[in-house]
Amino acid sequence: MTQTKRNPSVVIIGAGMTGILMTIKLRQAGITDIVVLEKKESVGGTWRENTYPGAACDVPAHMYTYSFEPNPNWSRFFARGPEIKQYFEHVVNKYDVARDIRFNEAVTDAHYTDGKWTVKTNKGQTYIADFIVCATGILHHPQFPNIAGLGDFKGAKFHTAQWDHSVEITANTRVGVIGTGSTAAQAIPELIKTGAQVSVFQRTPQWLMHLPDFTFSKTSRKLMTRFPIITKFHRNTGKFFLEHFFTKAVTGQFIQKHLLSFLCKANLRLSIKDKALREKLRPHYQVGCKRVIINSTFYKGIQKPNAHLITEGIERITETGIITKDGNHHELDVLVLSTGFNAFNFMRPMNLVGRNNVHIDKAWAHKIKAYRSMLLSDYPNFFLMLGPNTPIGNFSVIAMSEVQTDYVIKLIDKWRDREFDEFEAKQQAIDDFTAYVKEGLKGTSWVGGCQSWYLDADGDPILWPYTWQRWVDEMKDPQMEHINTTTF
Ligand SMILES: Cc1cc2nc3c(=O)[nH]c(=O)nc-3n(C[C@H](O)[C@H](O)[C@H](O)COP(=O)(O)OP(=O)(O)OC[C@H]3O[C@@H](n4cnc5c(N)ncnc54)[C@H](O)[C@@H]3O)c2cc1C
Numbered sequence: 252m253t254q255t256k257r258n259p260s261v262v263i264i265g266a267g268m269t270g271i272l273m274t275i276k277l278r279q280a281g282i283t284d285i286v287v288l289e290k291k292e293s294v295g296g297t298w299r300e301n302t303y304p305g306a307a308c309d310v311p312a313h314m315y316t317y318s319f320e321p322n323p324n325w326s327r328f329f330a331r332g333p334e335i336k337q338y339f340e341h342v343v344n345k346y347d348v349a350r351d352i353r354f355n356e357a358v359t360d361a362h363y364t365d366g367k368w369t370v371k372t373n374k375g376q377t378y379i380a381d382f383i384v385c386a387t388g389i390l391h392h393p394q395f396p397n398i399a400g401l402g403d404f405k406g407a408k409f410h411t412a413q414w415d416h417s418v419e420i421t422a423n424t425r426v427g428v429i430g431t432g433s434t435a436a437q438a439i440p441e442l443i444k445t446g447a448q449v450s451v452f453q454r455t456p457q458w459l460m461h462l463p464d465f466t467f468s469k470t471s472r473k474l475m476t477r478f479p480i481i482t483k484f485h486r487n488t489g490k491f492f493l494e495h496f497f498t499k500a501v502t503g504q505f506i507q508k509h510l511l512s513f514l515c516k517a518n519l520r521l522s523i524k525d526k527a528l529r530e531k532l533r534p535h536y537q538v539g540c541k542r543v544i545i546n547s548t549f550y551k552g553i554q555k556p557n558a559h560l561i562t563e564g565i566e567r568i569t570e571t572g573i574i575t576k577d578g579n580h581h582e583l584d585v586l587v588l589s590t591g592f593n594a595f596n597f598m599r600p601m602n603l604v605g606r607n608n609v610h611i612d613k614a615w616a617h618k619i620k621a622y623r624s625m626l627l628s629d630y631p632n633f634f635l636m637l638g639p640n641t642p643i644g645n646f647s648v649i650a651m652s653e654v655q656t657d658y659v660i661k662l663i664d665k666w667r668d669r670e671f672d673e674f675e676a677k678q679q680a681i682d683d684f685t686a687y688v689k690e691g692l693k694g695t696s697w698v699g700g701c702q703s704w705y706l707d708a709d710g711d712p713i714l715w716p717y718t719w720q721r722w723v724d725e726m727k728d729p730q731m732e733h734i735n736t737t738t739f
Contacts (some may be wrong), residue, residue, distance in 0.1 A: 256667040258382035260284040262370050264358045264598065266348075267296020269386035269652040270665070271339060271634045272317060273347045280664065285346075286378055288370070290357030294343050296388050298336040299624040303411040304441035306332030307464075309545040310432060312490035312500070313482060314647045317342065323475030323482045329464045329545075360602040368673055382663060384634045385598040386652075389643060392593040396429060397522060400568035402530035408586040411438055418585055422446030425582055427573055428576070430589030431457055432704075436544045438589060440552030449560045450581050452573065456534045458515040463523070490650070494719045497645045501539040502716055512538040520532035522550035531562050539696030541703040543582045543645060574681045594704050594713065595619055597638060605630040606675075618683045619707060622676035622733060623726065624715075625655060631737075632666070634659050639707075640688045642715030642722050654726050662729050671736035691739060692718030 261277060263270045268291035277285055293299055298306075308315040312330035316322050320342050324335060324413040353376075360371040370378040375573070391412040395401070407418040411434045420426060424447040428439055431453045442449045467475075475482040484692035515538045523529040532553070532631055534541075553560055563575035603611040607668055609629045621627050624638040634655075637643065641651050662674065689711060692698055697705050699710035705712040714720055 254669065256281065256664075257669065258282060258284055259663060259666060260377050260379065261286075261663075262358075262361075262368065262380040262383045263384045263386055264370075264605055265288045265289060265296065265386035265388060266294045267299075267386060267388050268339060268649060269388070269656075270294075270296075270384075271343055271346075271348050271657055272652050273386055273636070274318075274348045274351055275342075276660055277663075278346075280481070280660050282667075285351045286380070286433070287352040288356045288358050288372055288378070288389055289354050290373075294349070294352070295336045295339045296337065297333050297390060299413075300335055300391075300412050300531050301332055302416065303332075303414040303434065303438045304435075305437035305548070307437055308335060310493060310645065310647045311485065313485035314493065315488060315649055316486065317649060318486075320345070321479065321482045321486065323479070323668070324472050325467060326472075327464060327466050328462075335408060340464040351475075355374040358601060359605075362604045362631070363606055364600075368629075368632065369704040375739060382632045382634070383665070384636060384659060386636045387598040389594050389597070389637050389641075389648075390592040391590075392596045394591050394593045395588060396590045397469075398429075398565055398568055404568050404572075404583075404586050405569050405570045406584045406586060408588070409591065410588045411435070412592070419586060420445050420447050424448070424584050425572075426450070426585045426587060427452060427581060427583040428587045428589055430591065431455065432591055433542060433544050433546075434591070435589035439558070440548035442551040442587075443555050443558050446557060448557050448559070450573075450583070451553065452565055452575075453531070454564070454651050455541075456532045457544050458534050458538045459518055459546050459549060460511070460515050461518045461547050461550075462545050464547050472656070490647075491645050497543075498642070498719050501543070501644055501696045502691075502718065503696070508539070508696065512515065513542065517545065518550070519558055523554065525554070528554065534701075536701035537696055540699035540701040542705070545645065562731065581607035591704055595707065597635060601629075605633070618685070618709065619713070620681055622681045622684050623658070625658065626674075626676035626681075628676050628678045628681055628735075631673040633675075634662075639713045640684075640715050642719060644714055646719065654723055658726050658729065662734075665729075669738075672739045673737040674710050674734050677735050678734055683733075688716060 263273050266287050270287050274285055274287055307329045311328055312325040315464045322338055356372040356374050358370055359373050362369045368380045368383050393412045409415045426442055427450045428435055429452045444474055496507050500511035563577045566574045566576050573581045606629045619639050620636040621635055624641045625634050636655055694714055695716045705714055
């Protein structure tokens, strides 16, 4: 007699893009015992937090969309943050995801004993589960700069991921922005548009690539609704461009690499008229070493009379502004910290304890690594979404989460079919995978000698150095020879 499949209990941590996706896919696979624990009051993760002016995706919106839920109504080529958040809310409503979400519950502890995970939250609740899926995001923990006097500033001060909308910024406001990454490149032109005096404190210039950002007309949206093939065409074109041009350029393909370099350099040359300003904005590292910024507004904004690019290093922050190394005091009313995220936290801080009482901080004390970016040794029946060496670069993270979700479901399915009760990555498999990735990193732009948020303490980028297709192929089926299984 054939046995029916087991129905596991699954705790998903986080209700951002990945947690929503995981809930839908698990349900579609027939798994019904799901609890999603979300520390904040609503869904959307990144797009709930990042409400700074100009927030937008920098991959084409039709590509930044779940494959099973195309959106013919995107209003722009690069959709703005509020519209992206609305999209996720629409998906949550359509698939009734919220019924499994417990909002305002942050996971503080997760402990594995006797084949089960015990998960505790800041509300004092305890959940017992067969599986944990950490969908806690990569760019989630704001990073603050280590600059003397940061705490002394008496004006309004906030990180871009915690934008204080109660602070009015008008033509008379003196705003200082620290940082020049992707977020700063989106926010600075919007600040400049208010007429405020905007001082941009640049430590390192960035390479910017111009891609036209246009609105989709009502007619074209109607056509896309009527003929889904047009929406699909937009998506596939975006994917083709990212996969065969962008990803290959930064992973070392000769033609794409040189073309990307040419386009970024030409963008700087053609966009910035003043030679002195152009030289200040010219990076002295190879294109792609830091994440290439896709942007069509920063160069225009920084040339406006109320924009001031300051390249002197910061000496210290005072009660009323910033002193630069040349002794100048820049008086400010508002200080914006566009200083990125701590990408190496992953699911931490969390009291995550695996088999044999191994704490995650101990497991990762020497290096943050995971087999196929997702599985750890000593952490049975545990999945880390978008873990180290997921191909995060200039590609849609949604596409990555979709591939990883299928992988999770395939492994859980084996458990459901009673092939095993417990699985975890072999330590050797984790080490081999890390070595395999490291070998590939040698040819990439990311090891081009610059400092970037991609690099871990050993200077190894936490990215995937091979092609997108290779990653998809290798993630297609769990290779069970790399995984330890136990049957109780
Ligand atoms: C400004 C910005 C722009 C971006 N633009 C793009 C882009 O153009 N294209 C792209 O592909 N990617 C982009 N990204 C990356 C983006 O983070 C991902 O695309 C995507 O949103 C990640 O979704 P996620 O659900 O994995 O993580 P998140 O969106 O970070 O969601 C994680 C969720 O987990 C919750 N959580 C975390 N810890 C706990 C805990 N202990 N207990 C309970 N809940 C917890 C958080 O509250 C959050 O809701 C951007 C990121 C930023 C910051």
